Amino acid sequence: DIQMTQSPASLSASVGDRVTITCRASQTISRYLNWYQQKPGIAPKVLIYATSSLQSGVPSRFSGSGSGTDFTLTISSLQREDFATYYCQQSHSIPYSFGQGTKLEIK
Amino acid sequence: QVQLVESGGGVVQPGRSLRLSCAASGFTFSSFGMNWVRQAPGKGLEWVAVISDEGGDAHYADSVKGRFTISRDNPKSTLFLQLNNLRAEDTAVYYCARRRNSCFPVCYYYMDVWGKGTTVTVSS
Numbered sequence: 163d164i165q166m167t168q169s170p171a172s173l174s175a176s177v178g179d180r181v182t183i184t185c186r187a188s189q190t191i192s193r194y195l196n197w198y199q200q201k202p203g204i205a206p207k208v209l210i211y212a213t214s215s216l217q218s219g220v221p222s223r224f225s226g227s228g229s230g231t232d233f234t235l236t237i238s239s240l241q242r243e244d245f246a247t248y249y250c251q252q253s254h255s256i257p258y259s260f261g262q263g264t265k266l267e268i269k
Numbered sequence: 270q271v272q273l274v275e276s277g278g279g280v281v282q283p284g285r286s287l288r289l290s291c292a293a294s295g296f297t298f299s300s301f302g303m304n305w306v307r308q309a310p311g312k313g314l315e316w317v318a319v320i321s322d323e324g325g326d327a328h329y330a331d332s333v334k335g336r337f338t339i340s341r342d343n344p345k346s347t348l349f350l351q352l353n354n355l356r357a358e359d360t361a362v363y364y365c366a367r368r369r370n371s372c373f374p375v376c377y378y379y380m381d382v383w384g385k386g387t388t389v390t391v392s393s
Contacts, residue, residue, distance in 0.1 A: 249313065257328070
């Protein structure tokens with residue numbers, strides 16, 4: 163099974179900051195990597211799929227990159243509504259595993 | 270609009286069973302694979318199971334294999350998850366999520382529509 167490891171586990175940042183979250187797979191997953199955002203008490207929402215494709219309706223300040231085993235999610239200029247928990251997920255092979263999450267908090 | 274609504278959660282004793290449902294609307298249900306994902310209290314997301322669009326192919330996380338069964342009724346646009354021999358560690362919010370694929374030309378899967386979730390608590 164493929165293990166997904168995110169870093170950092172938590173992050174404090176300010177509105178307007180540029181933020182990067184990293185996700186590493188335990189084996190190569192090509193570009194089969196998705197990113198989700200979850201706010202407390204609400205279902206997750208897909209932001210990025212296939213490493214770098216922006217889901218319809220998601221602001222362009224979100225971007226993704228990477229290939230193989232190392233991936234990043236970047237938020238170019240944090241907005242108040244971006245404070246949430248972010249998860250990466252691989253869809254290369256079953257079981258479809260998630261990272262443990264990165265909680266983005268207001269500094 | 271496109272919507273998924275889960276139901277069937279509740280409080281159940283260890284070793285007992287429960288059946289979750291997920292009612293789909295606003296899209297052609299039979300054209301999409303479907304997933305169950307769960308989230309234990311204060312924890313991260315855990316993928317549970319996936320079923321193909323026609324229902325002939327299903328896969329499970331090791332943690333639930335042999336105890337949970339995913340199924341679907343396409344004419345009724347409903348997804349199910351049968352939970353048997355429940356354990357305390359199965360306590361979680363259970364979400365159903367649509368599997369979307371985007372092919373260019375390789376097909377990439379992701380979960381693009383999620384329900385609000387239904388809570389399962391396993392406790393004596």
